[in-house]
Amino acid sequence: MHVLLPRTLEEALEMKASAPPAVPIAGGTDLMVELNFDRTRPQAIMEISRLPELNVWRRENGTFSLGAGVPYSRIVRDLTEFRPLVEASRTVGSPQIRNRGTVGGNLGTSSPAGDALPVLAAYDAEVVLAKAGGKIRRLPFAQFMTGPKKNALAPDELILGTRWKVVRGPGSFSKIGTRNAMVIALASLCLVLDEDGRSVRVALGSVGPTILRAPDAESFAARAMETAGVWRDPFGPLPTRVIEEFGERVAAAAKPIDDVRGTAAYRRHACAVLAQRALRWALDDRKLTGAR
Amino acid sequence: MLIKARINDEWREADVWPGASLLFFLRETLGLVGSKNACEQGECGSCSVWLDGELVCSCLVLAAQAHGHEVRTVEALATDDRLHPVQEAFIQTGAVQCGFCTPGLIVAVADLLEHDPRPSETIIREALAGNLCRCTGYAKIIDAVKIAAGRMQK
Known part of the structure; x- marks a missing residue:
């Protein structure tokens, strides 16, 4: 060598x-x-x-x-x-x-x-x-x-x-593991809102052979925000059911396996939870910033 | 390959296998055994040293990456007969049990206090997240950090 x-x-x-x-x-x-x-x-x-x-x-x-x-x-x-x-x-x-x-x-x-x-x-x-x-x-x-x-x-x-x-809009990264540090993700998620394109983007880590996007959940959330008028008015009410269904659709995009760190079922569940939290955070951030 | 690096303010050189880690170079070649070899995968922090002033796990640095660069180890903290305030605080609180993780923790704490002289407990815990101790349960270690921080400000 x-x-x-x-x-x-x-x-x-x-x-x-x-x-x-x-x-x-x-x-x-x-x-x-x-x-x-x-x-x-x-x-x-x-x-x-x-x-x-x-x-x-x-x-x-x-x-x-x-x-x-x-x-x-x-x-x-x-x-x-x-x-x-x-x-x-x-x-x-x-x-x-x-x-x-x-x-x-x-x-x-x-x-x-x-x-x-x-x-x-x-x-x-x-x-x-x-x-x-x-x-x-x-x-x-x-x-x-x-x-x-x-x-x-x-x-x-x-x-x-x-x-x-560079897109304008809120976003977050979150990750599930056994500790807050020194941990390999069991599931991770990044959500980005694009205010100008009026689109929602979600990517998942540790729940498939590659990083997975969730296009069906992305367009569902963007459409629901359009219908509810939330893109224009961050204080416009978005039905709770939309956030739940967004989580379900994100989880459906995952392709998890059972391994030493966790089971496929737990990982899929984690994706739904992470997705719902991330969307709520983004919607709350838009209220604070006036969607600027 | 011949590695020449400035270790604790002194240029040292030695021949090592090209795939050797900085930790191996320090311990096995130069006899600086303060930095401990435990997990060899960056999990435990026992081998923490400074490379060009940055806190790193020396097991994850290729010795060749330190060639021509500055390394500071736990051995540099005490001066003559005087211990570093972090070392004194560890003794005072009983933050040392088996002692194997101690050099790495002392280095990580000294690094933290160089950057943040008055860290909150949350900051202390995040800063020491890469140093594992299997004896103390960390409570005495965190006490020691607070005592050392107080003394170093005086």
């Missing part, structure tokens, strides 16, 4: 092109466990945690780009305008883990329990991939993550970051 220490993204991509088996390491919170327990012995590891090009974010023309190497603790501290992302980041591991772990790592590992992933799915984010020669590929999140720990990253590519169109 050998360790590659590129100083720039360009160098890293050239090394990736010439030695495709090099496994990138940034926060190490996944890869080091595999190494420590002798589960993997890659031919080469490429240290990318300090590549300046991955440690940045940028706003332009209504979109936000987040570098793959920004650790969760910086997101919590500096990106407060993205509340669901901050809430998800704060549930990642512990302070020690958040100081190292990155969204790029969640994307690279592509675990259905990756805390940032439901947020990226609900943001309709793209994943930005790069390879030598300045070649950039942008994939919608749903096309990037293809299965549990499976994604569309090519052997000669690195994950540059992720990019989404």
Whole structure:
């Protein structure tokens, strides 16, 4: 085994092109466990945690780009305008883990329990991939993550970051597990309201082979809010039954399995509860902000 | 591979297997055994150190990632015969039982108090969520944090 220490993204991509088996390491919170327990012995590891090009974010023309190497603790501290992302980041591991772990790592590992992933799915984010020669590929999140720990990253590519169109409206991330910290989600949910598009977006983690959206529940809630006039008037009454049915429809979108952390039935139930809470929070937030 | 890092204000270098963790480098190569090796998966916090001033689990850092960088360990907290206020507070409250988690907790508490000199109990609990103790039930540890915070402000 050998360790590659590129100083720039360009160098890293050239090394990736010439030695495709090099496994990138940034926060190490996944890869080091595999190494420590002798589960993997890659031919080469490429240290990318300090590549300046991955440690940045940028706003332009209504979109936000987040570098793959920004650790969760910086997101919590500096990106407060993205509340669901901050809430998800704060549930990642512990302070020690958040100081190292990155969204790029969640994307690279592509675990259905990756805390940032439901947020990226609900943001309709793209994943930005790069390879030598300045070649950039942008994939919608749903096309990037293809299965549990499976994604569309090519052997000669690195994950540059992720990019989404900034939407106006409330949103949240919530997660069920046995503790408030150091816990792998049993079920997680991100809900985002898009005030301008008058749409509701919901994404589920840990209840399927990939992150799942709930399109039927999304359009149901958006229509019900239209019918009740809630998009125009945040104080307009939305029947309780709508919130309950929204929960049921979100739960129906889940594809959970029984595993060591919980049963499929519990997970499906959790999805309904999380969805109802998230919609209520969003509706309450709109009352406070006047849906601005 | 040859790793050279500034450990507790002193440049140290040694040859390690390229896949070795920073924790292995500290304990097995440099003989700094204050940082403990327990879970090796970032769950327990016993190996907590500072890497370039950030609190990290040294078992999750590749030794090569510390090459050319600054590492501070629990060994750096006491000066000559004087313990760090956090260490003194742990002794005073009986926050140490078997003692295995103690170095990691001391480092995590010192890190917390560097960032937040007057933490609430909620903040203390969140800050120490990554450090497991199987003996104390945490009550004495939290008492120690409050005492240390009070002393360090004086």
